[in-house]
Amino acid sequence: MTTRNNRTSLLLTLTEYGLYCAVGDFYIDPWQPVPRAVVTHAHSDHCVYGCQTYLVAQAGEHVCRMRLGETALLQTVAYGEATYLNGVRVSLHPAGHILGSAQIRVEYQGEVWVVSGDYKREADATCASFEVIPCHHFISEATFGLPIYHWQPSQAIFAQINQWWRNNAEHGKATILYCYALGKAQRVLAGIDASIGRVFTHGAVERLNQAYRASGVALPETVYAMSVGKVDYRGALIIAPVSARATSWVNRFGDHASGFASGWMRIRGARRQRAVDRGFVLSDHADWDGLLATIKATGAERVGVTHGYTAVLARRLLELGIDAYAIETRYRGETNDASEAELASET
């Protein structure tokens, strides 16, 4: 972007409710109910219940609806289409994180801010791919903002999952794969080889599968595990949220192997702490190189870092000559110093 004179402009400011645009009078991913919210995606730490109106990407309508309920006032807008709020130009652009995830582009008097929300750079069959949006001021997430986080291509991870599932099936076992119910579960479903065996789901996953299918995303056939009577689960794959682990819910599946699909599985200690048999390193967030490359690609003069290892990423960016600062997040559990256990829900 070309340099502007007005470097001290604060088109977006941090308030106790979250990022606020005073001119446009709206909040981006507010933490508490506000009159007007522009929301990057449906994960609970970005999409708070109880706002008067929401602006979301069209692709995310069904999943946001699932979270916010029938009565919420939801305004949707196609990716790239402009909306004006009090004269501020607002548009949403694919973030590649989950279905309907968006970066929020805010433009006023020639000044452009982009709030990334959560994002990843690798293509994902269940959502539109990230687009680099040039801007003056970029606000990036930093969930995996450490150089130890480096992702392999997802095809390699799906191949690992398939091989593991096949092997378990050959040994007459069921396979339970834990993952985040919104986004990761559907990405896994779209990536695995469903010809290996039947696929069952936990209720939390199945509801979101329906929202994905209603949005036109192709997923293999899944069966809600509670909807069927006594079933022989040997050879089957069961997709469930982490919260179901170590509950009596898993008893019905008999002899099984368990795995967890998450970026946190990159670290051995994180997997062992979770007490699952296998960890699959599959994340819906950008890895370290992805964060640095994206931030550079936006051409932003100033970069705010939020969500995760904020202080680390901001410090590194400063060393690399990029004017960056850390933004305090509301959730204590999501500060850069939180333990794996708290972060493992990976929202």
Added chain:
Amino acid sequence: MKAFADLYTTLDETNKTNAKIEALRAYFQGAPPADAAWVLYFLIGRRPRRAIAVRKLAEWAAQEADIPDWLFSESYDAVGDIAETIALILPETGAVSELSLHDWVEARLLGLQGLPEPEQRTLILQAWREQSRQQRFIWNKLITGEFRVGVSQKLVTRALAEVSGLDEATLAHRLMGQWEPTPAFYQALLASEVQDAQISRPYPFFLAYPIEGDPAATLGEIHEWQTEWKWDGIRAQLIRRAGETFLWSRGEELVTDRYPEVVAAADQLPDGVVLDGELLPWKAGLVLPFAKLQQRIGRKSLSRKLLGDVPVIFLAYDLLEYNGVDWRAQPLHQRRAQLTEIIQAFSQEGPLLLSPLVQVDSWAALAEQREESRGRMVEGLMLKRIDSPYRVGRQRGDWWKWKIEPYTVDAVLINAQRGSGKRASLYTDYTFGVWDDAGNLIPFAKAYSGLTDAEIRQVDAFIRRNTLEKFGPVRTVKPELVFELAFEGIQQSSRHKSGIAVRFPRILRWRQDKPLAEADTLATIRAMLPTEA
């Protein structure tokens, strides 16, 4: 290296004992002896002398990854394991080494010893570039020597027993003492018959479990049991063979040089004798506090003054070998009778003494004796079935320890360090403080265990949010959380700020109900000190 890396990954990825044994069995069945010997060596916790400081490895890895030191430290803080952090930050090259494990160890790892630093650096960087990420991790572990993969020596022994058809006790015995990880050693280990040429080799120790419940209700007639005090020293084995004496600690360390007074006496033992017993600091017929023995542990040069201040004795419990014959299968009463006869030849002043029996004719009388443990400076009682053989390792049934109830105090968490192994990414090693008269919290004990996984995560999160300062790996924490601690013994100590040293401190429970101000005071704890100490 690939087979070992795969084995390591499999062991690391399962929590199930059977799956671990199966993986070990499969590995040892197919592995060339030259590799298998090293795998065995590393898995049971042995390691060659470290050639390179961990700090250097970290520095070189950060340079190779082109990241500053602070960013390496942040990464390490998240991972909690230096070998793993290095493997994760190094740029991926796509290379996979085909070199065998013993080549990596013998030609590459051992070759690093004593080289000038720039050459070591070149060799290390070259090695990393040849390896896959998983191989780098293993290689870094080989260098740092910290193999923790949830495999005990017992588990390895079990797998080897399945591979060789030998019984576990034979293998455990052959793995004791000093040996070199050579193909010849490995082959001899698994051979059905072996001429045991090694005169220094100790037997595996037989260890007792704590008794559950009331012995009167569960152990039957008291006259079927030999009862002794449970002493608080260093369990050891004294070997006299072929005119030589060897003294082993339970940690499988040869400590012959450290206790010259014991060795001098043992030289008078008949040949072909092995004794199980306890090293104890002892003066004028009385045991001294364990803290005294600590002055002798690890001390290579022994001054005349120290030998005079803290004389050490060997208190004999059992006879494992007599006339060069393995006596472990003999019933305890026979071993004890023979042991008594051997020890009778020695002075009653020490340093070779017989563990006295606690002679009682009822469980009730024994319970009364146990109440006197603290005054006698022992930890309680040992109960041994009189017809029991001397078994291998920790086993239930024939031997029990009946310890006295621990002391307990409520103390405040004041600083924390990371754990190790599966808890390396969490803060699990705590220091606790108690109040002094001036209202300051004085560090009083460290404890590592006693909380559930869920509590550990909660406390970890608290520590991260309430860190006041960081000193290297240690974080000082805002005083807020109160825990009930238990410990076995208490002594005055000039080496501790509190003036007190405790034995085996551990966390009993988290007192979420207890306000900070109500934690115990140093004065309360001082009142627990034995009167004569």
